[in-house]
Amino acid sequence: MPTNTSALPLTTVSSENSSSIYDYDYLDDVNVLVCRKDEILSFGRVFLPAIYSLIFVLGLAGNLLLLVVLLHYVPRKRMIELYLLNLAVSNLLFVVTMPFWAISVAWHWVFGSFLCKVVSVLYTINFYCGIFFITCMSLDKYLEIVHPQPLHRPQTRFRNLLLIAIVWTTALAISVPEIIFVQVHKTSDGVWHCYADFGGHATVWKLYLRFQQNLLGFLLPLLAMIFFYSRIGCVLVRLRPPGQGRALRIATALVVAFFLLWFPYNLALFLHSLLDLHVFGNCQISHYLDYTLQVTESLAFFHCCFTPILYAFSSRRFRQYLKAFLAVVLRWHQEPGTTHALPSSYSGSSRVTAQEDMVSMSDLGERQADDFLNKGDVGNS
Template identity: 70%
Template sequence: MAASASAVPLTTEVATSENSSSFYDYEYYLDQVAFMLCRKDEVHSFGKVFLPVFYSLVFVLGLGGNLLLLVVLLRYMPRRPMTEVYLLNLAMSNLLFVVTLPFWGISVVWHWVFGNFLCKMVSTLYTTNLYSGIFFISCMSLDKYLEVVHAQPHHRLRTRAKRWHLTAMVWVAALAVSIPEMVFVQTHEHPLGVWSCYPDFGGHATIWKLVFRFQQNLLGFLLPLLVMLFFYSRIGSVLVRMKTPGQGRALRITVALVLAFFVLWFPYNLTLFLHSLMDLSVFGDCRISQRLDYALQVTESVAFLHCCFTPILYAFSSRRFRHYLKALLATTLGRHQAPGPAQAPLSSCSENSSLTAQEEVTGMNDLGERQTEDAPNKRDVGKSEA
């Protein structure tokens, strides 16, 4: 839970229990009392309807889409290129993320009925896979940058050993970020017989909430966005210089990948940042607090859509994946395809021979593959001329 609001979707704690001074300013004290008495009944009622419906939608779409992606990758890509390895781990991360949503949905409608162990487990899964999904998207942009810009299929960061090392590092980093969930999150009974699952920071709640929110802003949005902007801007400049028939589509895919990440994650991170400013007493009153609670529920739910849309954008930017998906659907539906183009997805040689010249440059992945294949040929021509 990046900002603790995920574990307790209906409430946003605005009062702080820590104060190192023994003397209080009376007017400040009255303001704090008024702030603590701010009622959130309407916010709670809205969340009890909106959140379970949205969580159910994301769960169904995310589960179906990522399972399909996993099946295609595991069945038709036994010798997976590096980008497909990242895509495979992204699909696994998204699946683990969406399975936590029914728990939160039930806790919103009723209360946390799953006990303390599942409270810690589900919270850890949520945070680990939230960050790992974002990190794998960044890794995919790095890999595509090396493939298109440098045209080096055997770059030291693209070897079989390195790709698994990077994959392991992503999982370790995401797990390290979720350690506070294991430590602080636990069940709480209030009122009697009603349980909730959220972090207990003792007398330092405000400080820890600020830390987690800025962590989400930095690691979960700002740094990945800068990484994507740098790599994809370089990719875009190379695609413009290549002047191939598929340049326009590849550029649109590049822009779509960055825009999808920004549109899904910016509103949520902006809301978290405004919550932090309110906790720091930069601004805020009861009405603003209520509006930010509404905004947090909506923007966080919209951000969850990343596990549904992002894999689709990446997968369908690859010509190989589209043909593998067609083969899977044909097999599932029981269609018997004739040999030749129908068997193209199973081998790169038959695929290249059966596709038209226009199809060979239909996406960013295809242009990267073509750029990679052309590099050795250019070196061979140079040697023969010498």
Template identity: 45%
Template sequence: METTLDYSNYYSFDLPSPCSKGGVRDFGKLFLPPLYSLVFLFGLLGNLMVVLVLLKYKRLKSMTDVYLFNLAISDLLFVFSLPFWAYYVADQWVFGTALCKIISYVYLVGFYSGIFFIMLMSVDRYLAIVHAIFALRARTLTYGVITSLVIWSVAIFASLPVLLFSTSYTENNNTYCKEKYPGNSTTWKVLSSLEINILGLLIPLGIMFFCYTKIIKTLQRCKNDKKNKAVKMIFAVMVVFLVFWIPYNIVLFLESLVELEIFQDCTFSMELDYALQATEALAFVHCCLNPVIYFFLGEKFRKYIKQLFKTCRRPLRFCKYCSFPQVYASETPSSSHTQSTMDHEIHDAL
């Protein structure tokens, strides 16, 4: 997509003097490579830990486990592309057209699928807490796998333009990796920006807002010891999502207005490029926080992490004693249609 990691905007040489964007490029060289490297490191370690815990202890026995696993895979796809973008922004694209297409495509599939699975997590919590009895039938492993396949299909299909149109080319002694669209490129750029804003923000945000509003109302009505903790988790998910993604989408929208030449001021265009770098980097950090949001704030995950380190005290010996323990009895879903069902579902949703 034109709006994702289009560093040629930062390095534009086709703008008339005196609208030179050399300062934007120098800022990107200094700021972005170390940040992308840190996000790659922490995102890789954190999400690999999530995958390990899910496979070793949870065994993917519920819809929630399936969504969490897929969310971690989405984030891993996303962070996999960051070393390439870090080198690109520091110098230029040196990896050829094939890798330009592949890395751009992998990045965007991870981008879309990650946001979609966060949305599904909201729906999962909504079913677990608002419709606790119905959730016993609806929140099954089979439905979790089916909806996950649908989400991956949508993400793969939505990312196809970047696979088709991305290319590596040299201009003014610099090699770029970006999309070259046929015909009216401005129209394609605007459509790309609208796609990211609609699929990547408006639809997920609307669904999340609906789900969490209903959840909060339900928790306020029911007398449950876990209510305060559940509400705090809900607000944490919403606030983090809004803080890390809305600024980026707002800047993308403003970039569309620049492409349409609604705004033609050079100073505004340069400030927007700086803002795009900053907000895009902020959005990247979110993939590192998903393990914290969905796991490290939960009691079960902390217990599993402690167990993992106890059984793997000697990593240099290739985790000789890391046998796969039996799943705890507490993981077995309750079949009771009483208040204990609500307790179990709220605990599982957290």
């Protein structure tokens, strides 16, 4: 669950989920610094519900639009579209949890024990799935461009479908602590809160879960994206296809966007771990880190609003389908048969003129695969 989702009294221990481990006080050990967090709680009750509500509105609208276009217009023959479809579903499930946390921060948990566990598990699964599918999309573009293979090869499609299943399974495995430890708790004043209670091992669990977030949720995906897109950049420079400059800018933008959204949050989590390990710290530093964590976490959550659109618009083909969909919406009075018609820009004649336009990395990958098949035909001859 997000930061400050359970506004616990300052005499109890709060435990959060794997993506946002954050204390209002440090009472897990008698040697740990004890600080009052009244101002931080007050700030969170105003700031976080507003941000969570904004994320819910923007994420719901953007991912629903993406989902409709993918389901009704895009032929799901290429894996990049299938990854994007799973990313949109994951982000939708993620933003659906935002209203629950907003109400919990502003007031308290009013949704019962069952929804406490379900919402927490949904949050964690889709938190990680969103990051993993972004990494899978960079892997897919890397394989299409650097190691081109036939696009509809059965073995390739099976491998990618297996990778999608592994992503969901891995995210489910990561959410096991929520399945086991998350439950509702009633305070002495009769207020209910939803959080993970790790008992006497809270500090150990929090350090482990923060490390897991830093490693699986940021460092490894970032290094993978840097490797994949740098190799893609080398191929683009060597082949010099039409639109090379635009493709390089897209690759750079995807890596930079991921870094800017996630680095501040993961740095704040890492500093919180150092604080719990008594490497440094006093109450003033603790307060600053608490404010920083709330702000950087909110920034990171916007990934579900902006990242799918950024990846979708990196494909020229998707922009054509989106234009067709918007044209249908604006001309809703036309015949129903036009709602599912493919955009004219997808016709064979437009493929010729596409060479004169700036192409995306996905278009380059498809051309690489076509060249691979043509070379195979020549060899057989």
